[in-house]
Amino acid sequence: MTDSSVKAIAKVMDSVGDSAYVVVALIVLMALYAMLTQKNLLKVSIAISVMCSSVNMFLVLLGYRAGGNIPIHFLKGDESALMVLPTPQCLTLTAIVIGLATTALMLSLIVMLRKHYGTLDIDEIRRLRG
Amino acid sequence: MSRHLPAFLIMTPMLGAFLSPLAVMLGRTARNAVLVLFSLATLVISLGIVSATMGGNVLVYVMGGESYTLTMPSGMAYPVRIMFEIDGFNALMILCVAAATFAGALFSVAYMDRFSGWKRYMSLYFMMATGALGMCATGDLFNFFVFVEVSSIASFGLVAFWRDKPEAIEASFKYMLVSQIAAMLLLIALGALYGKYNALNMAAIASMARGGTLDKIVLALFVIVLAFKCGAFPMHTWMPDAYAEAPAGVTCLLVTVSQASFYGLIRICFSIFPGVGGAVVPWILIVLGCASMFFGVMMAVVQHEIKRLMGYHSISQVGYMLMAMGVGLLAAGGAEGVYGFKAMTGGIFHMVNYSVYKALLFLCAGALYYATGTRDLDRMGGLVRSMPWTAGMFVIAAAAISGLPPFNGFISKWMIYESSFAVHPALTAIAMITSVLTLASFAKVFQAAFLGPAKAALSGVREVPCAMLAGMAALTLFILLLTLFPSWFTSRLFDNAAHALLNHQGYVSAVMGGV
Amino acid sequence: MWTQLNSGAGYWNVFVWLLFFAGMSCLVLWLRSFGRHDYMRNTLQDDIYWSGNEVPEDGAKISVPASASYWGFRVAAAPVYAFLDRLHNGSASDYAGYFVVTAALIGALVLAGGR
Numbered sequence: 001m002t003d004s005s006v007k008a009i010a011k012v013m014d015s016v017g018d019s020a021y022v023v024v025a026l027i028v029l030m031a032l033y034a035m036l037t038q039k040n041l042l043k044v045s046i047a048i049s050v051m052c053s054s055v056n057m058f059l060v061l062l063g064y065r066a067g068g069n070i071p072i073h074f075l076k077g078d079e080s081a082l083m084v085l086p087t088p089q090c091l092t093l094t095a096i097v098i099g100l101a102t103t104a105l106m107l108s109l110i111v112m113l114r115k116h117y118g119t120l121d122i123d124e125i126r127r128l129r130g
Numbered sequence: 131m132s133r134h135l136p137a138f139l140i141m142t143p144m145l146g147a148f149l150s151p152l153a154v155m156l157g158r159t160a161r162n163a164v165l166v167l168f169s170l171a172t173l174v175i176s177l178g179i180v181s182a183t184m185g186g187n188v189l190v191y192v193m194g195g196e197s198y199t200l201t202m203p204s205g206m207a208y209p210v211r212i213m214f215e216i217d218g219f220n221a222l223m224i225l226c227v228a229a230a231t232f233a234g235a236l237f238s239v240a241y242m243d244r245f246s247g248w249k250r251y252m253s254l255y256f257m258m259a260t261g262a263l264g265m266c267a268t269g270d271l272f273n274f275f276v277f278v279e280v281s282s283i284a285s286f287g288l289v290a291f292w293r294d295k296p297e298a299i300e301a302s303f304k305y306m307l308v309s310q311i312a313a314m315l316l317l318i319a320l321g322a323l324y325g326k327y328n329a330l331n332m333a334a335i336a337s338m339a340r341g342g343t344l345d346k347i348v349l350a351l352f353v354i355v356l357a358f359k360c361g362a363f364p365m366h367t368w369m370p371d372a373y374a375e376a377p378a379g380v381t382c383l384l385v386t387v388s389q390a391s392f393y394g395l396i397r398i399c400f401s402i403f404p405g406v407g408g409a410v411v412p413w414i415l416i417v418l419g420c421a422s423m424f425f426g427v428m429m430a431v432v433q434h435e436i437k438r439l440m441g442y443h444s445i446s447q448v449g450y451m452l453m454a455m456g457v458g459l460l461a462a463g464g465a466e467g468v469y470g471f472k473a474m475t476g477g478i479f480h481m482v483n484y485s486v487y488k489a490l491l492f493l494c495a496g497a498l499y500y501a502t503g504t505r506d507l508d509r510m511g512g513l514v515r516s517m518p519w520t521a522g523m524f525v526i527a528a529a530a531i532s533g534l535p536p537f538n539g540f541i542s543k544w545m546i547y548e549s550s551f552a553v554h555p556a557l558t559a560i561a562m563i564t565s566v567l568t569l570a571s572f573a574k575v576f577q578a579a580f581l582g583p584a585k586a587a588l589s590g591v592r593e594v595p596c597a598m599l600a601g602m603a604a605l606t607l608f609i610l611l612l613t614l615f616p617s618w619f620t621s622r623l624f625d626n627a628a629h630a631l632l633n634h635q636g637y638v639s640a641v642m643g644g645v
Numbered sequence: 646m647w648t649q650l651n652s653g654a655g656y657w658n659v660f661v662w663l664l665f666f667a668g669m670s671c672l673v674l675w676l677r678s679f680g681r682h683d684y685m686r687n688t689l690q691d692d693i694y695w696s697g698n699e700v701p702e703d704g705a706k707i708s709v710p711a712s713a714s715y716w717g718f719r720v721a722a723a724p725v726y727a728f729l730d731r732l733h734n735g736s737a738s739d740y741a742g743y744f745v746v747t748a749a750l751i752g753a754l755v756l757a758g759g760r
Binding site: 303304307308311312315343346347349350351353354358364365367368407408409410411414425428429431432434472507508510511512535536541544545548570574575577578579582583584585586587613614615616617620 | 648649650652654657659662663666702703704705707708709710711712714715718719722725726729732733737740741743744745746747748751752754755756757758
């Protein structure tokens with residue numbers, strides 16, 4: 001990343017401040033709302049994916065330091081440059097992989113549910129009750 | 131060698147998981163040998179860990195460091211590496227998980243023999259065991275999340291293993307949907323903790339957490355997520371579905387995964403955030419426990435599908451443990467520690483009992499399904515003549531879970547009754563009503579499945595193969611040991627585990643050094 | 646002692662119970678010995694009496710199904726079961742809703758508490 005673009009991002013993030021967390025919270029709430037109100041299984045699985053992504057955004061945001069560069073020690077140039085925190089990025093990578101696995105599994109379950117029940121309506125898939 | 135046990139504990143089942151497809155290709159003998167030997171090795175390792183933690187020792191194992199004992203490399207303010215931290219309480223949980231893994235594996239050898247898909251079954255089975263053992267052993271919160279997900283994803287796959295049955299897919303999907311919301315909340319809680327303390331190590335956070343709004347939010351998220359995972363009342367609805375539809379050997383292991391979540395809940399309430407939230411958190415546990423006990427058993431009484439009935443019983447048994455630990459937590463915060471300590475010993479005793487007799491009951495239900503081809507109690511009857519061994523072991527397990535006096539279930543329930551009475555007599559009353567209803571529903575199961583006139587449709591039923599009986603017999607033997615020598619187990623293991631839970635300082639200083 | 650468990654208010658020992666069961670079994674066997682010895686197997690004395698009707702061959706026709714037991718309990722506790730049946734309605738989005746509502750409730754309670 002070039003120096004000027006880092007500075008531009010830092011300027012934007014400074015003006016945004018903590019309201020970035022509000023955006024994350026809004027996306028989480030939107031995903032929850034969709035999960036509870038949507039009746040189509042595919043839309044529910046989209047809501048789950050959106051929720052995974054918003055949590056990942058939250059983690060990346062936690063590690064962000066205004067004006068920070070990528071967290072690699074061997075970069076040429078200023079040794080004392082500000083870095084973003086590396087740990088939340090590792091957590092995010094792991095969380096993305098887990099989210100991918102669960103999304104794939106969920107979609108395959110939905111395919112099989114469609115084959116067995118002939119519908120994608122969540123209210124008609126309720127043979128197990130009582 | 132013995133110092134490396136915590137690493138071997140995870141390595142053994144994981145190696146088993148990746149060897150499984152190869153072993154299945156080599157034929158039936160190799161497959162059965164890998165399934166039984168790797169789960170037996172895990173059991174032996176967990177016994178070694180239990181003996182190493184007796185007398186209040188804490189095992190710490192650092193992954194990927196220059197030395198496995200170096201928890202705080204010089205120049206670091208917090209421990210940075212992933213580590214396992216095992217004290218008396220974890221060790222007991224690990225033993226329960228490993229014992230159920232072994233019994234389920236022995237049972238699966240014959241039970242799953244007539245089905246295909248062994249490569250997937252064995253790999254997922256070992257992965258699920260790895261996840262549950264990791265949840266019990268780890269000392270790092272993000273690592274805990276990863277193990278939760280490993281065991282959850284494996285269990286989604288195994289619940290839906292009989293994918294030609296629509297109900298199995300449905301149960302797996304419902305479990306998965308709520309599980310994913312829970313997992314995301316867990317990740318948010320972890321992130322918030324990292325943002326505040328810059329650490330993810332449990333002991334490091336425990337040394338710094340002193341309460342405050344963020345700590346309370348995080349604690350609430352952990353309580354809700356882990357209470358969901360172990361099946362507390364309003365969020366229990368996935369449990370009977372998943373337990374009923376999974377193959378019996380898997381259900382046996384699902385029980386221990388819920389136990390591992392219960393372990394996480396207790397560890398977080400006692401060791402990481404002791405006293406945060408005041409008296410509200412213990413009362414939440416007590417109320418959740420009472421609701422789970424009562425409503426779980428009410429639903430169980432009217433079921434007529436055997437594994438679904440037992441799934442509802444799991445909810446009510448988890449309720450006992452939640453209530454006992456809530457009472458213990460309430461007392462740990464206040465001045466009166468005597469009944470609180472007894473409640474915790476009783477709760478831990480009940481936890482061990484529950485994993486043993488519940489696993490046995492699910493295996494008995496599996497044996498009935500194997501022999502008769504149905505799970506509906508209406509279509510069974512008179513089976514005591516053709517399946518005497520299964521019937522005998524079922525009676526022992528049913529008497530133990532209903533708390534009939536000579537058996538181990540009574541001893542732990544007695545300890546819980548006595549201590550919860552000191553908090554409020556109503557708690558004891560609910561627990562006793564639950565116990566009576568439990569007995570009523572198991573009397574119904576026994577009468578419907580084993581007694582009565584022989585039915586023509588079941589005339590060809592024979593006793594199940596020896597390998598299945600062996601898995602059940604191992605658990606029966608454990609029940610009898612717990613029944614005959616309760617004092618030995620209590621003084622060596624359960625008291626040790628309760629002390630380990632209350633010794634917050636010891637948990638911290640094992641990692642952070644003398645603070 | 647490996648078998649005795651003291652709780653402070655009392656004690657538990659399984660062998661006391663086993664002794665009790667042994668004693669009771671002796672009593673039962675003694676009472677049973679008063680029974681009639683002239684009972685004969687495989688005669689009319691052995692037959693099932695089913696309200697004077699012929700007993701069906703298949704046991705399935707004369708056994709009570711499991712779902713019929715505790716019918717009275719279910720009727721007596723009908724309001725509780727009405728509530729529980731509504732709760733376990735099988736809809737996955739309702740189950741997710743219970744989780745979210747409970748999470749909000751517990752979060753609010755913990756936040757309102759001390760420390």
